[in-house]
Amino acid sequence: MTIVTGKAEARRRVQPGRSGALRRIWQHRADYAYVLPAIAVMLIVIAYPIYYTVELSFFKTPPGLQLRDKTFIGLDNYTTILTSQVFWKVTWNTLIWTLGSTFISFVLGFATALALHRDFIGRGVLRAVLIIPWVISAVAASYIWKWIYHSDFGIIGAVLVGLGLADQPPNFIDNVSTVLPSLIVVNIWREFPFAMIMMMAGLQTVPDQLLRAAKVDGANAWQRFWHVTFPHLRNVSVVTMLLLAVANFNSFIIPWIMTGGGPSNASHIWITHIYELAFGRQRWGVASAYSVLLFLTLMTLGYFYVRALSGNERKEGSA
Amino acid sequence: MTRIALGSAVLRGTVATALIASLTSTSALGAPPVDLSKWSPEYVRSIAGTQDFDTAADCAKVTPLDYKGRLTFWYQGVFEGDPDLLRQYYKDFFETFRKTYPNIQLEEQALTYNDLLDKFRTALLGNAAPMAVRLQILGGTEFASKGYLQPLKPEDVGYSTEDFWPGAMKAVTWEGVTYGIPTNNETMAFIWNADIFKRAGLDPNKPPATWDDVVKYSKQIHDKLGIAGYGLVARKNAGNTPYRFMPQLWAYGGGVFDEATPNPTYEQVQLDSPQSKAALQASYDMYVRDKSVPVSALTNQQADNQPLFVAGQLGMMISHPSDYNVMLDLQKKATGTDKDKAQTVIDNMRYGLIPTGPDGKRAVVFGGSNIHILKPEYVEGGKVDEPAAKAIICMWTSPEWSLKMAYAGSNPGNLNGFKTKWMKERLDNIKFLDVTTSMLPYGIPFPALPQAPEIMNIIIPDMLQNALTGAMTVDQAADDAAKRVRELMGGL
Numbered sequence: 001m002t003i004v005t006g007k008a009e010a011r012r013r014v015q016p017g018r019s020g021a022l023r024r025i026w027q028h029r030a031d032y033a034y035v036l037p038a039i040a041v042m043l044i045v046i047a048y049p050i051y052y053t054v055e056l057s058f059f060k061t062p063p064g065l066q067l068r069d070k071t072f073i074g075l076d077n078y079t080t081i082l083t084s085q086v087f088w089k090v091t092w093n094t095l096i097w098t099l100g101s102t103f104i105s106f107v108l109g110f111a112t113a114l115a116l117h118r119d120f121i122g123r124g125v126l127r128a129v130l131i132i133p134w135v136i137s138a139v140a141a142s143y144i145w146k147w148i149y150h151s152d153f154g155i156i157g158a159v160l161v162g163l164g165l166a167d168q169p170p171n172f173i174d175n176v177s178t179v180l181p182s183l184i185v186v187n188i189w190r191e192f193p194f195a196m197i198m199m200m201a202g203l204q205t206v207p208d209q210l211l212r213a214a215k216v217d218g219a220n221a222w223q224r225f226w227h228v229t230f231p232h233l234r235n236v237s238v239v240t241m242l243l244l245a246v247a248n249f250n251s252f253i254i255p256w257i258m259t260g261g262g263p264s265n266a267s268h269i270w271i272t273h274i275y276e277l278a279f280g281r282q283r284w285g286v287a288s289a290y291s292v293l294l295f296l297t298l299m300t301l302g303y304f305y306v307r308a309l310s311g312n313e314r315k316e317g318s319a
Numbered sequence: 320m321t322r323i324a325l326g327s328a329v330l331r332g333t334v335a336t337a338l339i340a341s342l343t344s345t346s347a348l349g350a351p352p353v354d355l356s357k358w359s360p361e362y363v364r365s366i367a368g369t370q371d372f373d374t375a376a377d378c379a380k381v382t383p384l385d386y387k388g389r390l391t392f393w394y395q396g397v398f399e400g401d402p403d404l405l406r407q408y409y410k411d412f413f414e415t416f417r418k419t420y421p422n423i424q425l426e427e428q429a430l431t432y433n434d435l436l437d438k439f440r441t442a443l444l445g446n447a448a449p450m451a452v453r454l455q456i457l458g459g460t461e462f463a464s465k466g467y468l469q470p471l472k473p474e475d476v477g478y479s480t481e482d483f484w485p486g487a488m489k490a491v492t493w494e495g496v497t498y499g500i501p502t503n504n505e506t507m508a509f510i511w512n513a514d515i516f517k518r519a520g521l522d523p524n525k526p527p528a529t530w531d532d533v534v535k536y537s538k539q540i541h542d543k544l545g546i547a548g549y550g551l552v553a554r555k556n557a558g559n560t561p562y563r564f565m566p567q568l569w570a571y572g573g574g575v576f577d578e579a580t581p582n583p584t585y586e587q588v589q590l591d592s593p594q595s596k597a598a599l600q601a602s603y604d605m606y607v608r609d610k611s612v613p614v615s616a617l618t619n620q621q622a623d624n625q626p627l628f629v630a631g632q633l634g635m636m637i638s639h640p641s642d643y644n645v646m647l648d649l650q651k652k653a654t655g656t657d658k659d660k661a662q663t664v665i666d667n668m669r670y671g672l673i674p675t676g677p678d679g680k681r682a683v684v685f686g687g688s689n690i691h692i693l694k695p696e697y698v699e700g701g702k703v704d705e706p707a708a709k710a711i712i713c714m715w716t717s718p719e720w721s722l723k724m725a726y727a728g729s730n731p732g733n734l735n736g737f738k739t740k741w742m743k744e745r746l747d748n749i750k751f752l753d754v755t756t757s758m759l760p761y762g763i764p765f766p767a768l769p770q771a772p773e774i775m776n777i778i779i780p781d782m783l784q785n786a787l788t789g790a791m792t793v794d795q796a797a798d799d800a801a802k803r804v805r806e807l808m809g810g811l
Contacts, residue, residue, distance in 0.1 A: 063807070064769045066465045067444055151614035152547070152627065174617040176788045262555050263617040264781070264790040279437040280556060281773050 050295070056288035063282040070285065077289035086265060086273070093180060094249065094269040101187040101251075102244040106237070108188060109195020114225075116196070117203045127200075134193035142257035145186045149173050149258075173259055176266035183255055183267055187248065195240050202236035203229070235308060242305040246298055270294050352482055353734040358760055360753035368743030372735065374717040375419050381477045382710035387422040390707035391699065393439065394453035395688055396429025400622035402644035404727050412724060416714055423707045432558045433620075436772055443467055447699045451708040453502055453690045453715070455558065457765055457772045459491045462691070463498035464769040469692045469703075472497040476713040482733050484685075486764045491689045493767075500716045504687035505729030506758035507562065507637050508751065509674065514667035515634040519543040526635075526671035530567055533635065533674055534604050534611075540634040541611035549605060550624035550636030551612040553783040559620040561765070561775040563637050564602070564783060566683045569763055570676030571598035575774055575804060578766045579682060585766050588808070590782070591801035597677075599786055599793050606787045617784055625649065629661045640751045641728035643668060670751035672758060685762030687732060690715055730756065770807050778803050 025032065057077055059070035081087050116127055133141065148155045149172040157169020172182040206229050214224045252271045255261060261268035261276060268276070270290065278287035353366065375384065397406050413427060428449070430438055436458055442448045443462075454462070462468050473480050480488060480497070487501035513523035519540040527533045537548025552559045569579045573595030576585040589595055605612045613619060613627060625642065627633040629649045636642075646668060650661035675681045690712050695703045714720055722736035727749055736742060746752055765771050782800035785791040791799060 063773060064464060066467075146618070151618075153630075153632070169614075171614050174614050176790055259618055260555050262780075262784055263553075264784040264788045266788070266790075276556075276777070279440060280777055282440065 053288045053291050053295075056284055057292050059285045061282070061284040067284060073285070077285045078293075080286060081289055081293070086268075089265060090268045090270060090273045093267065096180060097184060097187070097251070097255075097269050098245055098248040100181075100184045101191060101248045102241055104184070105188045105191040105244055106195045106241050108192040109197075109240075110199045110237070112192065112196045113199035113203060116200060130196060131193045133190050134197075136190070138190065138253040139257060141186070141190055142254050145189075145254075146173070146258050149182055173267075174263060176264055179259055179263065179267045183258060186254055186258070187251065190254070191244060191247070195244065198236060198240040198243075199233065202233045205236075206232045238308040239305065242301055242308060246301050246305070249294070249298060249301070353737055355484075355760075358756075360757050363737055363742075363753075363756050364746060366738050367746055368738070368740045370718075370735065370738040372718045372739060374714060374719045377477055377717060378419070378710060378713040381475075381713045382420070382706040384419060385422060386420065386706050386710065388704040388707035389424040390426065390451065390704055390711060391449040392425065392427045392451045392453075392708075392711060393435070393449045394427065394429055395432055395435050395455055398431040398622070400620070400625060400645065402641050402727050403648050404644050405641065405724075408723050408726055412715070412720055415720075416711060419714065420707075420710050423710060425707075425711070433556060436776075443697050446697050446701075448693050448697045450698050450703045451690065451692050451711060453688055454499075456487070456490045456501075456504075456685075456687045456689060457558075457775060459499050459689045459691070460493050460767050461769040461772055463491070463493035463496075467693060467697050468498040469694050470496050471499055471692050471712070473500050473716070476500065476709050476716065478716065478733065482735055484732070484734065484759075486685045486762060487687055487689075487732060489767050490687075490764050491691075499689040499691040500712060501732035502688045502690050502715050502721055503725035503729045503732045504685065504759070504762075505639065505725070506683045506685060506755055506762045507566075507639055507673070508754040508758055509635065509671045510628075510638055510642060511635045511669050511671070512628065512631065512633070512664055512667050513669050514663060515540060515544065515546070515631065519634070523667075524669070526669070527674050530570055530598070530601055530674050530676060534601050534609070536635065537605050537611040538609040541609065544634075546632045546634065547613045547627065548611040548634045550619075550621075550628065550633050551602060551605060551616040552619055552621060552624065553602070553606075553616050553780055553787060554618055554620050555780040555784065556776050557620045557780070558776070560780045560783070562684045562686060563621075564598075564779060565763070565765075565775075566637070566673050567601060568595055568598040569682035570674065570680050571595070571601070572676055572678060572680060573598050575779075576766055579763050583766065585768055588801050588804045590804060591798045596793055596797045599782065599797055602783060603786050603793050607789070617787060629653075629664050630657075631660055631664050637673060639728045640670070640749055640755050643670075643750050644727045670754040672754065673761070681761045682763050683758045683761050685759075685764045687729060689732075730759065770804075773807060774804055778807070 056070070058072060058074055060073045060076070061067060061070045112130060116123055116130075150157070151169060151171045151174045154169060154172070156172070157166070160166040161169060171178060173179050210228050211224055214228050219227065250271055251269070252275065255267050255269055256272050256275065259267045261272045265273075271294070274287050274290045274294065277283045277290065354362075378384075397409055409429075413425070416423075417425060432455060435454065439448065439452060439454070439458070439462075448467070459468075473482055478500075483501050484504050487504050488497065491497055491499035491501065509526050511526055516525075516536075517523040519536075520543060521536055521539060527536045533549055540546065540548035552563045554560055568574060571594045573592055574589045576587060576589060577583045578585065606616060613624070613633070615623065621636070621638055624633060624636050624638075625645050626649065628636060628642075629646050643665075646661070646665050650658060650665060653661045673681060673683050692705065692708045692712070693703060695701050715724065716733050718731065718733050718735035718739050719741065721731040721733040722739050722741050722745070725731050725736075726741070726745055731737065731742075765775060768774075778800050781803075782796045785799065786793045786796035790796075
């Protein structure tokens with residue numbers, strides 16, 4: 001809320017020659033003063049790192065030299081990235097990781113939310129239990145799953161061998177074909193409760209009278225879901241999926257702790273590859289160029305997220 | 320317990336003469352404290368406990384004990400694979416330092432081997448590094464060549480360059496200037512479970528003589544008992560991988576460059592040589608062809624091999640003498656029948672020399688750590704308290720503490736540590752120490768190049784993983800690694 005004092009009003013009157021935008025800023029100077037500290041902090045901790053990363057992406061930073069000894073090479077880092085085989089492999093991994101994790105987490109979360117929306121004994125307990133994976137630290141979860149999957153003495157392998165279902169423990173994370181799907185399973189296990197909570201909140205907004213009216217009109221369960229429930233959840237679904245996609249694109253902890261991107265780069269996604277390039281191999285320039293590409297991708301997703309949110313607001317405003 | 324053969328009476332006589340010569344010479348006279356040409360387990364035993372050192376008095380000459388200051392210090396500390404005994408010595412060191420220098424405000428931070436380099440590099444970029452740091456041996460030249468470190472030699476903290484292993488001094492020297500002091504130096508040994516050998520039809524008291532034998536024994540153990548034969552480690556970004564693969568590479572006559580020769584030039588990349596490929600082929604044979612090593616080798620580090628070994632599920636591995644203490648610690652934590660099983664493994668634990676290559680060449684990584692002082696411009700606050708930094712460096716690299724901090728795992732960086740009473744006590748308490756001291760003369764330092772961490776922590780493990788997962792053939796993986804090293808050395 002803006003409180004306009006008499007003095008401020010008087011000052012506004014004595015600034016006749018200002019252009020429109022400047023005048024509006026001057027008129028709202030008190031508002032700007034309130035948000036100035038936050039803007040200053042954001043400029044230091046967000047804007048400057050972004051600027052510096054973009055700048056660094058145009059420089060060669062040989063691993064044997066200090067960062068200050070960098071040399072300007074224009075777009076060479078971007079060319080290096082886009083023409084390297086590893087980039088396309090890592091990009092493919094990132095797409096599988098992001099789309100697989102996002103879509104399956106959402107579907108599983110939505111299905112669980114629908115199941116928990118019904119009234120039954122123990123619903124509260126079940127809700128609490130299902131949220132546990134989401135509240136567990138990702139680092140702890142990664143270590144636990146690493147042991148569950150362990151190719152020699154993991155729990156899954158021991159159970160399968162014990163029950164006579166396999167001769168040898170399955171190789172989950174030491175195999176180039178199975179490592180990424182195995183990590184996606186862990187990610188889904190950790191993320192689906194988030195989708196569940198979002199969709200449960202969304203389900204609360206579906207008008208009960210509409211569902212009852214549809215039932216009176218003879219609509220079966222599927223028809224009620226498809227024609228009444230789902231349209232009401234469209235916006236929350238879009239927002240949930242976008243949030244999941246952004247989180248997955250940026251997801252570092254699970255792949256890094258469980259496999260470090262291996263074996264043979266089979267579980268490297270953009271963010272882990274950037275980390276290795278920067279901190280393991282000290283290719284700060286190339287890593288920065290990668291980061292700029294990642295930033296642009298995430299900004300695109302962010303744009304759609306904001307659009308989805310404003311779409312919601314417009315709808316609510318017109319309702 | 321397997322002991323190294325004592326040698327002939329003639330050798331004893333020579334050793335005794337060397338001992339007398341060694342005892343009569345002192346650092347003050349400029350002669351080395353230990354005669355490395357006479358190095359043998361017997362020689363080490365003969366000099367242990369022959370000299371007393373007063374650490375506080377020695378360090379007081381470098382930094383007065385009442386000196387008032389502040390020191391930020393990072394160090395590669397103990398981790399999950401280390402024995403409890405070592406944890407206690409680290410605790411004791413910092414307590415003793417605080418008592419010895421009560422007016423130095425010490426802010427120390429321990430980091431694990433695998434995390435330290437990344438965190439230290441990041442801190443340097445933000446000019447937020449600590450005033451002093453203890454790094455793994457691989458890190459010295461990287462940071463010295465980039466100009467982050469201050470020149471620092473043993474003489475600056477009251478010791479002599481001859482008090483330290485020549486190979487270790489190379490790792491802290493860049494373009495003729497010394498930038499640090501070795502704290503400890505290590506060579507690993509070959510460990511096997513005699514009971515597993517016996518059950519697999521092998522001679523329980525005879526370790527594999529060559530790496531080809533390791534491949535053969537590993538297969539025999541796996542085929543007969545259904546357990547892993549050799550504890551292969553091929554994890555990326557983990558120090559354990561090069562420490563276990565490089566001895567194999569060198570034994571076959573290969574190398575990254577010519578680092579295994581007496582005077583390396585590091586000019587020719589040799590990772591794609593037939594000898595290097597033969598070493599990689601041996602790992603491939605064990606992992607892919609025979610399936611005789613842990614499947615989890617690609618994500619394992621040595622700390623993952625230890626529980627396998629104590630559970631009797633692994634026949635052979637390369638490690639420190641401290642693994643014996645680790646097994647004792649693990650056995651204490653076991654319950655029920657697991658405790659008895661672990662005891663059987665401990666009773667059957669044997670140490671021997673690391674196998675040779677086809678031509679009889681034996682090699683091991685000459686590892687360890689160094690301690691350094693940073694330049695003020697890279698330190699948080701822009702100031703380095705040099706007297707405080709030298710105080711902690713003097714203490715850590717003293718004969719007493721360089722021995723105690725390496726008590727169970729490796730060897731003192733300061734050669735005078737071998738003469739202390741704690742060395743004598745250690746020889747009585749730590750089993751199999753003789754074997755690792757016997758391996759020291761076979762030690763080969765990593766290439767003293769700024770690019771060495773990337774080569775050892777990333778390119779070598781990538782080469783192994785590419786070959787072992789089938790992503791590339793053995794030839795392709797070795798060629799790819801050699802190409803990457805050439806590109807790296809060319810500044811790409």
